Amino acid sequence: MDKILESLSIIEKKVLPYLEEKSISEICKKSNLDKVTVLRALEYLNNKKIIELETQKKRVVDVGVNGALYKKRGLPERRLLLLLDEKRIILLKEAEKESFLSPDEFKVSLGVLRGKALIEIKNGKIFLNASKKEISRKTLDEMFIESLPLEEEKLTPEQHFSLKSLSKRKDIIEIEERKKFLIKVTPLGKKVMNSKEVSKDLIEQITNELLKKEQNWKNKKFRRYDVSMPVPKVYGGKRHFVNQAIDYARKIWTEMGFQEMEGNFIQSSFWVFDALFTAQDHPVREMQDTFFLGVNGELPDKKLVSSVKLAHEKGVGGSKGWNYHWDEEEAKRMVLRPHTTALSAKTLSQLKKEDFPKKYFAVGKVFRNETVDWSHGFEFYQTEGIVVDPDLNFRNLLGYLREFYKKMGFSKVRFSPAYFPYTEPSVEVNVWHPERKVWLELGGAGIFRPEITVPLLGVNTPVLAWGLGFDRIITDYYNIKDLRELYKNDVTQLRKTKSWVKV
Numbered sequence: 001m002d003k004i005l006e007s008l009s010i011i012e013k014k015v016l017p018y019l020e021e022k023s024i025s026e027i028c029k030k031s032n033l034d035k036v037t038v039l040r041a042l043e044y045l046n047n048k049k050i051i052e053l054e055t056q057k058k059r060v061v062d063v064g065v066n067g068a069l070y071k072k073r074g075l076p077e078r079r080l081l082l083l084l085d086e087k088r089i090i091l092l093k094e095a096e097k098e099s100f101l102s103p104d105e106f107k108v109s110l111g112v113l114r115g116k117a118l119i120e121i122k123n124g125k126i127f128l129n130a131s132k133k134e135i136s137r138k139t140l141d142e143m144f145i146e147s148l149p150l151e152e153e154k155l156t157p158e159q160h161f162s163l164k165s166l167s168k169r170k171d172i173i174e175i176e177e178r179k180k181f182l183i184k185v186t187p188l189g190k191k192v193m194n195s196k197e198v199s200k201d202l203i204e205q206i207t208n209e210l211l212k213k214e215q216n217w218k219n220k221k222f223r224r225y226d227v228s229m230p231v232p233k234v235y236g237g238k239r240h241f242v243n244q245a246i247d248y249a250r251k252i253w254t255e256m257g258f259q260e261m262e263g264n265f266i267q268s269s270f271w272v273f274d275a276l277f278t279a280q281d282h283p284v285r286e287m288q289d290t291f292f293l294g295v296n297g298e299l300p301d302k303k304l305v306s307s308v309k310l311a312h313e314k315g316v317g318g319s320k321g322w323n324y325h326w327d328e329e330e331a332k333r334m335v336l337r338p339h340t341t342a343l344s345a346k347t348l349s350q351l352k353k354e355d356f357p358k359k360y361f362a363v364g365k366v367f368r369n370e371t372v373d374w375s376h377g378f379e380f381y382q383t384e385g386i387v388v389d390p391d392l393n394f395r396n397l398l399g400y401l402r403e404f405y406k407k408m409g410f411s412k413v414r415f416s417p418a419y420f421p422y423t424e425p426s427v428e429v430n431v432w433h434p435e436r437k438v439w440l441e442l443g444g445a446g447i448f449r450p451e452i453t454v455p456l457l458g459v460n461t462p463v464l465a466w467g468l469g470f471d472r473i474i475t476d477y478y479n480i481k482d483l484r485e486l487y488k489n490d491v492t493q494l495r496k497t498k499s500w501v502k503v
Contacts, residue, residue: 004048004188005197007224010204011041016193019051019185042183047230050189054182061163062149064171071145076105077112078142084119084128085135092124108169141166148173235495242381242486244500245474246363249383252407253361256400258385261343261362268297270331272338274308275345276422277451279322280330284421289338291367291378296332304349305331307455317450317460336367340384341422341467347386348456348463356461357389363470377483381470386448390461394425397445397464405431405442408473420444422452423465433476440476443468 014031021027028038046053080099096106113119118130144162166172202223210216299305315321340362347360362384370376405413412432420426423446430439445466454460
């Protein structure tokens with residue numbers, strides 16, 4: 001028991017003498033502590049087995065904002081009834097004005113009184129049908145309001161009827177869940193309460209003032225602290241888990257020697273489609289896939305535009321092109337970028353032959369005109385990469401992708417032949433999910449076609465390129481089933497979500 005006595009805090013000592021009081025409010029009053037402090041002290045005493053603290057929950061019916069007003073002044077129908085008792089017959093317009101009721105209160109009052117056959121309305125007038133006895137007698141609703149607050153489970157059938165009736169009206173009744181605390185002092189608690197050692201002063205903490213004078217601390221004891229006691233959870237500040245994952249991907253690419261590409265969400269069709277050798281009549285440009293903004297932008301320098309136009313109309317590097325008339329106005333249309341490859345096209349157009357070799361990456365948001373559901377969104381993240389080097393080949397491309405996914409936590413990576421509009425040869429990237437025992441499709445890759453590299457770079461040189469979906473990696477890591485949870489920003493979820501940790 002000595003250890004327990006030495007562990008009592010100041011608030012516990014203040015509460016101890018009043019543990020046998022009937023209510024928390026009495027303990028607050030006699031200990032001169034607020035309710036929150038008293039409850040905290042009781043929780044501490046409960047953990048030390050000094051008391052047994054039991055919490056009972058009950059639903060209590062009480063008056064709302066309007067209910068409190070009507071409890072003092074009377075229900076609107078009562079006030080209208082008293083007015084009619086003086087007049088017996090009154091015009092509707094005059095009654096609404098003289099009763100000082102709001103339009104809503106007046107309508108409700110008319111409905112209630114007509115429902116009880118106390119009034120009759122004819123030719124724009126209200127006729128009183130009630131007798132003096134009926135007027136003076138309180139209604140069940142009035143008696144119910146006057147009796148509040150009441151526990152819901154103890155209501156009589158008549159009171160339940162009034163509750164149902166009044167609940168249909170605004171802010172008259174409210175039901176709230178309240179807690180009742182039952183305190184039982186244990187045998188150990190009785191010993192502690194009767195002990196003279198309770199009043200003994202113990203040092204709570206070391207302060208500058210305490211150390212200034214020796215008599216403040218010499219031959220005195222410090223209070224014991226139980227480090228095993230439960231404490232409230234503390235949620236420290238941290239970055240959104242999606243941003244943590246993006247930062248980790250950035251770290252991987254930069255460690256592999258890549259530079260980051262950045263650009264605006266809004267791009268011209270020239271960079272999004274034309275520079276990537278996507279025909280102007282290709283279905284991907286249709287409204288159901290792409291967000292067009294209804295405005296036009298500017299094209300880059302004429303030499304680059306002419307080179308892209310030539311690739312589309314007649315072909316370059318041995319190809320035949322698309323054999324159609326390429327329209328500059330179509331290339332000017334502004335869009336929300338549907339992929340980050342537009343950044344790769346812009347970056348390539350700024351390089352010179354003496355700059356080779358170069359490696360670039362991007363992690364950015366892209367937009368598609370999709371119907372939003374658990375597995376689709378109109379915005380998502382993609383990670384993009386290009387490597388410009390005359391000495392590299394297709395095997396080097398596969399090596400970069402294997403290394404990236406290995407660092408992202410996927411040891412098994414599989415490649416399968418695929419078709420993409422602006423790469424040849426092309427592959428689809430799949431990773432093995434060890435828990436679900438399935439291959440996950442995460443993106444595409446390949447080597448840029450000459451119709452892209454020749455207009456943008458001026459030479460036909462190998463450019464390794466990939467565009468990989470990033471949201472599926474995030475949802476897998478955090479075991480998220482619904483893509484919408486990535487951007488819902490539920491504070492409770494964000495607090496509980498683990499930090500991104502990969503090796």
